[in-house]
Structure formats: C-alpha cells, structure tokens
Amino acid sequence: MGESSLRIALAQLNVWVGDIEGNARQMMEAAATARDRDHADIVAFPEMALLGYPPDDLLLRRGLPDAIESALALLTEQLTGITAVVGYPEYAGEDIYNAAAVISDGERVAHYRKQCLPNYGVFDERRHYRSGDAPCVFELGKRRIGVTICEDIWEQGPAAQAKAAGAEVLINLNASPFHVEKQGEREGLLAQRAKANDLAICYVNCVGGQDELVFDGRSCAVDRSGQLTLRAPAFESGVFCVDTQAQSGTQGTPSIVAEESDEALIYDALVRATRDYVDRNGFPGALIGASGGIDSALAMAIAADALGGDRVWAVSMPSRYTADISNVDAADQAERMGVHYDELPIEDGFSALLNTLAPLFGDREPDTAEENLQSRIRGALLMSLSNKFGHVVLATGNKSEMAVGYATLYGDMCGGFAPLKDVYKTWVYRLAKFRNTRGDVIPERVITRPPSAELRDDQADTDTLPEYDVLDPIIEAYVEDGESIEGICARGFAEDDVRQVAGLIRRNEYKRRQAAPGPKVTRRAFGRDRRYPITAVYGDL
Amino acid sequence: MGESSLRIALAQLNVWVGDIEGNARQMMEAAATARDRDHADIVAFPEMALLGYPPDDLLLRRGLPDAIESALALLTEQLTGITAVVGYPEYAGEDIYNAAAVISDGERVAHYRKQCLPNYGVFDERRHYRSGDAPCVFELGKRRIGVTICEDIWEQGPAAQAKAAGAEVLINLNASPFHVEKQGEREGLLAQRAKANDLAICYVNCVGGQDELVFDGRSCAVDRSGQLTLRAPAFESGVFCVDTQAQSGTQGTPSIVAEESDEALIYDALVRATRDYVDRNGFPGALIGASGGIDSALAMAIAADALGGDRVWAVSMPSRYTADISNVDAADQAERMGVHYDELPIEDGFSALLNTLAPLFGDREPDTAEENLQSRIRGALLMSLSNKFGHVVLATGNKSEMAVGYATLYGDMCGGFAPLKDVYKTWVYRLAKFRNTRGDVIPERVITRPPSAELRDDQADTDTLPEYDVLDPIIEAYVEDGESIEGICARGFAEDDVRQVAGLIRRNEYKRRQAAPGPKVTRRAFGRDRRYPITAVYGDL
Known part of the structure; x- marks a missing residue:
C-alpha cells in the first residue's frame, strides 16, 4: 500500500439467514480473493453478514450469542493479511446492537454500533436493537477510515460525526433490499453525503432472496466530490474493488456497470428471489399450475430461468371452461423452455364434489362457490404432487389480484412462494415482453389474448374489474401512497372505480394474510x- | 364533588379499529352513564380508544388526521358535565403521538404524549409513534390528576415524573391484551408503583377481540398504599367507578370482582375473540368441520357459546378411515348445543381425485400425499359452503399442531379464524373438561379416546409425535422461552425428543405463515x- 493509496474490496455476498458457519466460510473465501487476487488493503462485508438479514426474532434465541461469538473469534483468528470490516449482532448484557467489528492481524481493532435504526416499511430494527452513539474511525497506514451501517448514511449525523472524528473514507455496510428505482436514490444520496462532508464513501450491499425481500447488491462508491467510481452488478455476488487516494478520494479507472432497464432489474430480481427460495429450502424443483394465461406463463419463465427447465414441472388442469388454446400455449412454452409438462383434467373431481355438495346447495344458482371449487381442486392436485414428489408449488398470482382479491384462497393462491406477488398485471405484460427479448419463450398469443380466469363460460377479468391500466394506478395510489379516496379521485380517476377498488382492497386483507x-x-x-x-x-x- | 373526594369512572369499552364515529358514539354513551348514573367527576377511556388498537399502518392513511380531528372536536363539544380523558392518535406535522386529551367544559384542558413505546412481542409502536417527554397533570376542584398511557406504567419514570409534577392520582389508559397470568403481573406492578410514588392509580383497559389479540378489560385501581380498590370483570364492557380521597387515595367499599380460574379466563377469551371476529367482519355465522375429535368439539362449543348454536354449522366429512363413533359424537354435541349439523362423505371426491392423479402417482406407496388430499377435500367442501352461504370457516387446529406442522395446509388449516391457534393440546383437554362444568355439551368419549387424525387405518397422533404431555412443555420452552436445545434437555427432556420437536417447529414456519x-x-x-x-x-x- 502506498502512503496515500488505499484499495477497498466490497464483498457483495449472498449470505443465508442463520447459517453462521456457512456465512463465515463465505467471508473467509471472499477475504482471500480480495487479498490474493485483488491485493486489497481492506475487505468490507455487508451489514449483519455473519448472521444474515433480516434475522427477525431469531436474534432472541438463547443459543445465538455464543454461536456468534465463536464465529467471530474464528474469523478474527483466520482473516489474516487483510483488514476486514464485519457486520454482526453484538450482544452486550441484555442489549443487542447492529454492529461492525474491524479485524486486523488477529485482533478486533475497532468497533461500531449502528446509530439510526429503521423501523418502518419492511424494517423492525427497534424491535431488537439498541442504538449506538459513537463514531468508529480506524487507522490503516496513514489513512483514517470511518465505518457506518446502512440507515446511518440516510441521515446526516453519522457521516458528519465520522468526518469530525477524522475519517477520510467512509465504509457503509448495507443490507438494502431491492425495489424499483432504488439505485438512483442510493447514488444520489451518497453523492450528497460525500460532497457535504468532503468524504469518499464505499457502499457494500448483499445480494440474494430472503423470503419477502431480495437484495440487489449494486455495491458502489463515490469519491469526495460525489463522483461515482464503482457500481457492481445487480443480483450477482462477487468481490469488487475501489482505490481511493488521499487527495481526490479516487484513482484509476472507474468501474461502473451500466444500469439495466426497470424490466430487466425486476425480472432478474424475481429470478434471484425464486432461485434462492427454492434452493435454500431444499426443494428438488418447482411445480406450476399452467393455465395458458399470462401470469403462469411469466411464472414458468422465471422458474425455468431460476432453476433450469428440468427442475420445473408445469401442470395444466383444464376444466369444461378451458379454451383449447390455453393448453396448447402452455405446452408450447413448456417445450420451448425444457419444462416437464403434464395435463390433469379436473372434470371428474369437479363433478364428484358438486354431487357431494348438491344436497346442501339445492337449487341455488351457480356463483363463485362453483368457480372457486375448480380453483381449489387444482390447488389440491398441485399440492398432492408436491407432497408426493417434493417440488414446491409456486403461486402465480400478481399484485393486482392480491390487491382486489381476484384469486381463490386455497385455490390458485396455493404455494410456498409467489414470485409475482408484488408485480402489477400491467407489469406482468411488460415483463413477459421483456423476457421474450432474451429469447422467444412465451407464445405471442398468451400476451395478446384478453385475460380470463376461465372459471365460467366467456369470462373476462373486465366483467368485474376496471381495465388494468385504470386498476393498477388506483391500487398504486391507495396502497403505495396511502392516498385517500378523495386524493385518488383528484388524480383523475372516476369515483366509482376508486371506491370499488378501495373497497375490494380493504375487504381482501384476510386473503392476503x-x-x-x-x-x-x-x-x-x-x-x-x-x-x-x-x-x-x-x-x- | 367534595373538596377531597373524587369519583373516577373507568370506561371499559369494546371499541373497533378504524370505526372512529362508532367509537366516539360509544364514548359519549359511556360518559353519559358515568355522569348521570354514577355521578362521576372524571371518565377515563382506554388507550387509543377513538381509533381502536392496534391500528397498525392504518395510522399512515392520508385521510386519517382529519377524521380524528373532527371526531375529537365533536367529543370536545358534546362531552359536557364531566371531565373526560380520551386516548387518540395525535398528528403533529410529520409526527404521530400515542396521546391523551383531557376534555372539560368544551375545551381541551390538558394533553399527554405517551413516553414509553413498546416495540416487542405483539407491539410495533415505534413503527408509527414518536415519544413524548413531558408529564401531564391537570386540576379538578382541589385535586391534581396525572395521566399516563399503558407501557408508561411498566417503567419507573413516568409515574415518578407525574408525582413530581404534583399528581395525587394517576390515570393510566391501556390497550393491554390478554394472556394467561397477565392480571397478577398488572396488579403487582400497580401496587409497586403506587407505593413507590405514594400515588393512587386507576388503570382502564379495553375489551374485545381484534384479529390476533383479545383485550380482557379487568380495569382496576389501587390506593396510595398499593391496596386494590377496584377490579372490573374480564371480557365484558361497562363503566366502573372508584372513589379516591385526598388522604388515603380511596374511600367507600372496594369493588373487586373475584379472579376466575385460568381455564375460565382462557375459555372466555376464546369466546370473546371468536364472537368479535365473526360479528365485526359481518358473517352470518360460522362453519366448522366436525371430526368427532377433541379440537373440533371444543371449537364447536366456543363458536356456539360465542354466536348461539343457531349461527353455527357443523359439517362432518367422513372418509373410509373415519370411525363411526366420530360421526355419532359430533352429531350428539351438535344436538346438545342446537348447532346445525350435516354430513358430507368425501369418498366420491377422494376416489375421483386419486384416479386423476393415478397416471402421475404410478405405483408409488401411499404416504402423506393421500392423507393430505382427504384433508384438502374437506377444506374445499367447507369453503364451498362458505362461498355459497356466507358463513366463515373456523379452523380448529391447536398450538401443538401449529408448532410441529401436524396440520394440512389448505386442508384442516382452511378458515378465516382459528380460535385454538394458541391453545396447547393438553389445554384443549382442560378447556373441554372445564366447558362441561358449565353444562355437559362435549360427549365424554370425545375427551377420553386417544387422539387421531383418521387419515389412514389405525392412525394415532403418537405414531409420529411424542405424547402431548412431553410435546407441549418442549414447545413451550422452545417457542415461549426461546430456549436452546441444550437448555431444554437440561430441563429433563430426552435429547431425541427435543431435537425432533425443534426441527419440526423450524421446518413448519412456512405453514404458520x-x-x-x-x-x-x-x-x-x-x-x-x-x-x-x-x-x-x-x-x-
């Protein structure tokens, strides 16, 4: 290391909640890469990398403090020839901190406790952690490096505090989940903090799916002027380096991966999340009810891209109301993607159960009871295959359906994981078209035919719902912005539509639960x- | 009001989350009772009574601040002839406080912001609220009354702060959910705070079921010496008064409802929770799959006690594996309780779906796939009746099953509400026996026969699980205490049992979700x- 030059490796890892030993092993391998391949001075790991994020109430298990301490001791002993910044939960008496240890030459040379604890949205950090109140700045050669954790950088205090304590470079450890447009927010913020404090900032994030969250990586760095000097790829793990000089805070050629389109990012997020859910929970593969509709077509594409076609099993379960082209299109896509495909007609089961119910149904008109029964028979068949062969069922419902309850509880909602749960119907179409730009796998007719649940004759989604290009922005305003009925109408939507949609969202909370x-x-x-x-x-x- | 005497009415109300107008109406009626019937000087309402508790992210809706302000203005105008202490969410710019307003003669005369915000267990208050930092003491006649809210009394600061600010009596507003042994903790704590601060304390709590919580009321009061002077009944709403003197902090005859047994309290909690869930969500009644086993028998009793037998519909769905006595016992109990009873044999549907699956199942041995299919057909039948007639299905699974996954997802787990979800199997028996002491409704044989899922020949729960009197304490140690494997073994359980149970609990998180x-x-x-x-x-x- 030159007197003024410093190479920092950002270890963008896909750690696994609870797998302390495995995570420690990943960290040692990444540290070796940073040291031997990249000749880095420092390797920085994501927030809470030793335990995974978010651990939730796993933090409260009595056996955890000892397991963490042992792993940290092992890392301290074995991480040699490089300085490491390690995110972990620190147990101090009755208190737990979201902490970072700086390890160098077999010793813990510095220590940080996260100060700003997010407790909104998907975050519950004040459920478990206490706040720290002190900066952490350690010396390496002639350079002084500050450490903060995730939310700390979103507020003004901690970066300024580190600067005041002498930091020239700030390393910020993150477990920052993906959502669309997130990277712009991050990089804008980092530039602002860097300029305001005349401080280069290195931002290391994890990757990987963890239940309801998917971490996108895209670790990055800015120099003292706020100029971007590094952007690592999305959804891939790896070790990425940035050089900082005492003068400018940067040197050499910036290494900046181009930003992908929102379609590509969301699609890759869903693939990453699905792969990690299926693999980490030990399933041999995934089962999908393939209806010939756009949702199951997109889900099949995601599953096949995540797991390989040979680990995906698509089952078409036609009824008296299923159009022939539905089966043809589902089979076509399965063949294009190398996905196993079977057909299980539900007519016999449907007739038998209708007969069983006949004495109680009497002469009442057919309604959603008969429609949902078809969906529930399909769910039961998929779950039977899951129980017999071990594959996890992927539910194919999208966010628009989840919002208004256009899905059958215990029917098409069956499944261990729902890749499209947060994808609006209008985006399902966009993602399907996008996927076909990487190779034509979804038959054109699936994308162009009008959407229908095919649970009665000539059914169309628009029989009971507004068009999706009206529905989706109303849902977005109500759910994402918490906007009132009045406020949504003021955005130019018809009051009848808004009241219908808001009412459906309210009444279907029990399904979403x-x-x-x-x-x-x-x-x-x-x-x-x-x-x-x-x-x-x-x-x- | 005499110079030194003060009568405080505790309005133990069953408010409803989000129903601001309805809650305000209930509060005005209770205030009128307190004023006209009881000649009280003050009426105190539970924590957050105007909005209901817990409102969760409903607090973030854009339309809420105006609705709260209107309701509070109306209360201020209309609550006359008595001083009222009203719990509500206070919006102050971007911040929200868990607050109390003291209303007297058409004005808001004092104001409090909760200082201690619980963010553990079922509580998420730091997700939404900021902490207050000031005491609230108001004067009435010659007396000085302090106000705090719920968690404030569980810490030492706020009561001492109110005392230092001159309070002689402290009113603590609560939304404190029930769990077994809670009242002892509350009253012990109140006695301690009262003695430590030489301060009489009035504790007003709400009642009623709210999704996963049930509030038990049992509002109470202690005098300055910590002596209990009032205990209101559990699970019933009403207005209850306590008199405090300047000297002793109490006068007149203490009014203390006797504490019931844990069995009675839990049973009444389940009845209250079930009634409020069914009624408030607008269901005409409840459907129960009646297997002849102890769980569905207890659930039927709870539902009938909650709703009246005529609003409960028990459906037996026998298979080739169902013992005749199962149907007999279920029908017997239904008759004793005036519950509608029907039988829907599942054999035809089961055969039809097995035939449908046969080409894919091939010659594989029967296993849980065939067992779960029976359960899922039952779920589909109950849900079909629910869709057709509008009754909500009650899932009958207990906590022991939820823990180890001894329940079929989308099968017997179907239902909008699960009254026994937090009741261990050993407690299911205790509660069934207890219920029969109030009238013999559950056939003796249901209580004495060995438990079986009846999904294959000669099946018994103990084929795959330890006896329930071993299983339940292991679950309790692992789940309620967060105890490690080692720690549970140290309590005297066999390591094999502990590892089996802990493994099942871990692996079945997806079902519980x-x-x-x-x-x-x-x-x-x-x-x-x-x-x-x-x-x-x-x-x-």
Whole structure:
C-alpha cells in the first residue's frame, strides 16, 4: 500500500439467514480473493453478514450469542493479511446492537454500533436493537477510515460525526433490499453525503432472496466530490474493488456497470428471489399450475430461468371452461423452455364434489362457490404432487389480484412462494415482453389474448374489474401512497372505480394474510411492508 | 364533588379499529352513564380508544388526521358535565403521538404524549409513534390528576415524573391484551408503583377481540398504599367507578370482582375473540368441520357459546378411515348445543381425485400425499359452503399442531379464524373438561379416546409425535422461552425428543405463515408475537 493509496474490496455476498458457519466460510473465501487476487488493503462485508438479514426474532434465541461469538473469534483468528470490516449482532448484557467489528492481524481493532435504526416499511430494527452513539474511525497506514451501517448514511449525523472524528473514507455496510428505482436514490444520496462532508464513501450491499425481500447488491462508491467510481452488478455476488487516494478520494479507472432497464432489474430480481427460495429450502424443483394465461406463463419463465427447465414441472388442469388454446400455449412454452409438462383434467373431481355438495346447495344458482371449487381442486392436485414428489408449488398470482382479491384462497393462491406477488398485471405484460427479448419463450398469443380466469363460460377479468391500466394506478395510489379516496379521485380517476377498488382492497386483507410470501419489488409491497388489520372499518380514509 | 373526594369512572369499552364515529358514539354513551348514573367527576377511556388498537399502518392513511380531528372536536363539544380523558392518535406535522386529551367544559384542558413505546412481542409502536417527554397533570376542584398511557406504567419514570409534577392520582389508559397470568403481573406492578410514588392509580383497559389479540378489560385501581380498590370483570364492557380521597387515595367499599380460574379466563377469551371476529367482519355465522375429535368439539362449543348454536354449522366429512363413533359424537354435541349439523362423505371426491392423479402417482406407496388430499377435500367442501352461504370457516387446529406442522395446509388449516391457534393440546383437554362444568355439551368419549387424525387405518397422533404431555412443555420452552436445545434437555427432556420437536417447529414456519389468525392467550403466540424467517438455518440454537 502506498502512503496515500488505499484499495477497498466490497464483498457483495449472498449470505443465508442463520447459517453462521456457512456465512463465515463465505467471508473467509471472499477475504482471500480480495487479498490474493485483488491485493486489497481492506475487505468490507455487508451489514449483519455473519448472521444474515433480516434475522427477525431469531436474534432472541438463547443459543445465538455464543454461536456468534465463536464465529467471530474464528474469523478474527483466520482473516489474516487483510483488514476486514464485519457486520454482526453484538450482544452486550441484555442489549443487542447492529454492529461492525474491524479485524486486523488477529485482533478486533475497532468497533461500531449502528446509530439510526429503521423501523418502518419492511424494517423492525427497534424491535431488537439498541442504538449506538459513537463514531468508529480506524487507522490503516496513514489513512483514517470511518465505518457506518446502512440507515446511518440516510441521515446526516453519522457521516458528519465520522468526518469530525477524522475519517477520510467512509465504509457503509448495507443490507438494502431491492425495489424499483432504488439505485438512483442510493447514488444520489451518497453523492450528497460525500460532497457535504468532503468524504469518499464505499457502499457494500448483499445480494440474494430472503423470503419477502431480495437484495440487489449494486455495491458502489463515490469519491469526495460525489463522483461515482464503482457500481457492481445487480443480483450477482462477487468481490469488487475501489482505490481511493488521499487527495481526490479516487484513482484509476472507474468501474461502473451500466444500469439495466426497470424490466430487466425486476425480472432478474424475481429470478434471484425464486432461485434462492427454492434452493435454500431444499426443494428438488418447482411445480406450476399452467393455465395458458399470462401470469403462469411469466411464472414458468422465471422458474425455468431460476432453476433450469428440468427442475420445473408445469401442470395444466383444464376444466369444461378451458379454451383449447390455453393448453396448447402452455405446452408450447413448456417445450420451448425444457419444462416437464403434464395435463390433469379436473372434470371428474369437479363433478364428484358438486354431487357431494348438491344436497346442501339445492337449487341455488351457480356463483363463485362453483368457480372457486375448480380453483381449489387444482390447488389440491398441485399440492398432492408436491407432497408426493417434493417440488414446491409456486403461486402465480400478481399484485393486482392480491390487491382486489381476484384469486381463490386455497385455490390458485396455493404455494410456498409467489414470485409475482408484488408485480402489477400491467407489469406482468411488460415483463413477459421483456423476457421474450432474451429469447422467444412465451407464445405471442398468451400476451395478446384478453385475460380470463376461465372459471365460467366467456369470462373476462373486465366483467368485474376496471381495465388494468385504470386498476393498477388506483391500487398504486391507495396502497403505495396511502392516498385517500378523495386524493385518488383528484388524480383523475372516476369515483366509482376508486371506491370499488378501495373497497375490494380493504375487504381482501384476510386473503392476503394467508398468502404465500413473494419478493418486494415496488415501493410498498403486501406483507411485512404493509401491515393492516383484518377487522377494521375505515371506509373513506 | 367534595373538596377531597373524587369519583373516577373507568370506561371499559369494546371499541373497533378504524370505526372512529362508532367509537366516539360509544364514548359519549359511556360518559353519559358515568355522569348521570354514577355521578362521576372524571371518565377515563382506554388507550387509543377513538381509533381502536392496534391500528397498525392504518395510522399512515392520508385521510386519517382529519377524521380524528373532527371526531375529537365533536367529543370536545358534546362531552359536557364531566371531565373526560380520551386516548387518540395525535398528528403533529410529520409526527404521530400515542396521546391523551383531557376534555372539560368544551375545551381541551390538558394533553399527554405517551413516553414509553413498546416495540416487542405483539407491539410495533415505534413503527408509527414518536415519544413524548413531558408529564401531564391537570386540576379538578382541589385535586391534581396525572395521566399516563399503558407501557408508561411498566417503567419507573413516568409515574415518578407525574408525582413530581404534583399528581395525587394517576390515570393510566391501556390497550393491554390478554394472556394467561397477565392480571397478577398488572396488579403487582400497580401496587409497586403506587407505593413507590405514594400515588393512587386507576388503570382502564379495553375489551374485545381484534384479529390476533383479545383485550380482557379487568380495569382496576389501587390506593396510595398499593391496596386494590377496584377490579372490573374480564371480557365484558361497562363503566366502573372508584372513589379516591385526598388522604388515603380511596374511600367507600372496594369493588373487586373475584379472579376466575385460568381455564375460565382462557375459555372466555376464546369466546370473546371468536364472537368479535365473526360479528365485526359481518358473517352470518360460522362453519366448522366436525371430526368427532377433541379440537373440533371444543371449537364447536366456543363458536356456539360465542354466536348461539343457531349461527353455527357443523359439517362432518367422513372418509373410509373415519370411525363411526366420530360421526355419532359430533352429531350428539351438535344436538346438545342446537348447532346445525350435516354430513358430507368425501369418498366420491377422494376416489375421483386419486384416479386423476393415478397416471402421475404410478405405483408409488401411499404416504402423506393421500392423507393430505382427504384433508384438502374437506377444506374445499367447507369453503364451498362458505362461498355459497356466507358463513366463515373456523379452523380448529391447536398450538401443538401449529408448532410441529401436524396440520394440512389448505386442508384442516382452511378458515378465516382459528380460535385454538394458541391453545396447547393438553389445554384443549382442560378447556373441554372445564366447558362441561358449565353444562355437559362435549360427549365424554370425545375427551377420553386417544387422539387421531383418521387419515389412514389405525392412525394415532403418537405414531409420529411424542405424547402431548412431553410435546407441549418442549414447545413451550422452545417457542415461549426461546430456549436452546441444550437448555431444554437440561430441563429433563430426552435429547431425541427435543431435537425432533425443534426441527419440526423450524421446518413448519412456512405453514404458520399461511395460517389463519387466532387469539393470543399465552406469553408467546405464533403470528405477530413471534416473527421468524422461513428461509433460515439455525439448527441447535
């Protein structure tokens, strides 16, 4: 290391919640790469990398403090020839801190406790952690390096405090989940903090799917003037380096991966999230009910891209109401993607159960009861295959359906994971078209035919719902912005539509409460990101 | 009001989340009772009574601040002839406080912001609220009355601060959910705070079921010496008064409802929770799959006690594996309780779906796939009746099953509400026996026969699980205490049993994530009270 030059490696890892030993192993491998391949002076790991994020109440297990301490001791002993900044949960008596240890030459030379604890949206950090109050600045050669953690950089205090304590470069450890347009916010903020404090900033983030969240990586760095000097790729793990000089805070050629389109980012987010859910939970593959519609077509593409076609099993379950082209198109796509494909007609089961119910149904008109029964038979068949062969069922519902309840609880909502849960219907089309730009896998007719649940004759989604290009922005205003009925109408939507949609969203909270988890990709996803009571009256608010 | 005497009415109301107008109406009626019937000087309402508790992200709706302000203005105008202490959410710019307004003669004369915000267990208050930092003491006649809110009394600061600001009596507003042994903790704490600060304390709590929580009321008061002077009944709304003298902090005859047994309290909690869920969500009644087993028998009793037998519909769905006595016992109980009863044999549907699956199942041995299919057909039949007739399905699974996954997702887990979700199997028996002491409704044989899922020949729960009197304490140690494997073994359980049970609990997180809500009655319930990742590795911790 030259007197004024410093090479910092950002270890953009895909750690796994709870797998302390495995995470420590990944960290040692990344440190070796940073040291031996990249000749880095420092390797920085993501927030909470030793335990994974978010650990939630796993933090409260009695056995955890000892396991963390052992792993940290091992890392301290074995991480040699490089200085490492390690995110971990620090247990101090009754208190837990979201902490970072700086390890160098077999010793913990510095130590930081996160000061700003997010407790909104998907975050619950004040449930477990106490806030730190002190800066952390350590010396390496002649350089002084500050450390902060994630939310700390979103407020003004901690960076200024590190600067005041002498930091020339700030390393910020993150576990920052993806949503669309996030990277622009991050890089804008980093530039602002860097300029305001005359401080180069290195931002290291994790990657990978973790239940309702998917981390996108895109670790990055800015120099003292706020100029971007590094942007690592999205959704891929790796070790990425940045050089900082005492003068400018940067040197050499910036290494900046181009930003992809929103379609590409969301698609890749769904693939990453699905792969990690399926693999980490130990499933041999994934089952999909393939209806010939756009949702299951997109889900099949995502699953095949995530797992390989040979680990995906698409099952078409036609009824008396299913158009022939539905089966043809589903089979066509399965063949194009190397996906296993079977057909299980539901007519016999449907007739048998209708007969069973006949004495109680009497001469009542057919309604959603008969429609949902078809969907529930399909769910039961998929779950039977899952129980027999071990594949996880992927639910194919999208965010528009989740919002207004246009899905059958215990029917098409069956599944361990729901890749499209936070994807509006209008975006399902955009992503399907996007996927075909990487290779033509979804038959054109699936994209162009009008959407229908095919649970009765001549059914179309628009029989009961506004067109999706009206529905989706109303949902977005109500769910993502928390906008009132009045406020949404003021955005130019018809009051009848707004009241219908808002009413459906309210009344279907009970369905969402029992929905499979799926990855957040918008500003406000259903699930841990948006917590509403089921039993509640709040009409116009 | 005499110079030194003060009568405080505690309005133990069953408010409804989001129903601001309805809650305000209830408050005005209670205030009129307190004033006209009881000649009280002050009426105190529960924490957040104007909006209901917990409102969760409903607090973030854009239309809410105006609605709250209007309702508070109306209360201020109309609550005359008595001083009222009103819990509500206070919007102050970007901040929200969990607040209390003191209203007297058409004016808001004092104001308090909750200082201690619980953010553990079922509570998420730091997600929404900022902390206050000032005491609130108002004068009435010659007396000085302090106000605090819920968690404030569980810490030492706020009561001492109110005393220092001159309070002689402290009114503490609560939305304190029930769990077993809670009242002892509350009254012990109040006695301690009262003595430590030489301060009489009035504790007003709400009642009623709200999704996963049930509030038990049991509002109470202690005098300056810590002596209990009032205990209101559990799970019933009403207005209850306490007199305090300047000297002793109390006068007149103490009015103390006797504490009931834990069995009675839990049973009444489940009845209250079930009634409020069904009624407030607008269901005409409840459907129960009646298997002849102890769980569905207890659930039927709870539902009938909550709603009246004529609003409960029990459906037996026998298969080739169902013992005749199962149907007989279920029908017997239904008749005793005036519950509608029907039988829908599942054999035809089961055969039809097995035939449909046969080409894919091939010659594989029967396993849980065939067992779960029976359960899922039952779920689909109940949901079909629910869709056709509007009754909500009650899931009958207990906490022991929820813990180890001894329940079929989309099968017997179907339902909008799960009354027994937080009741251990050993407690299911205790509660069934207890219920029969109030009238013999559950056939003796249901209580005495060995438990079986009846999904294959000669099946017994103990084929795959330890006896329930071993299983339940292991679950309790692991789930409620967060105890490690080692720690549970040290309590005297066999390591094999402990590892089996802990492994099952870990692996079934995905099922619980899709389970219906049910009322918390233990120290640590599944659901919002215990938040674990699905995708996680944490073997021995």
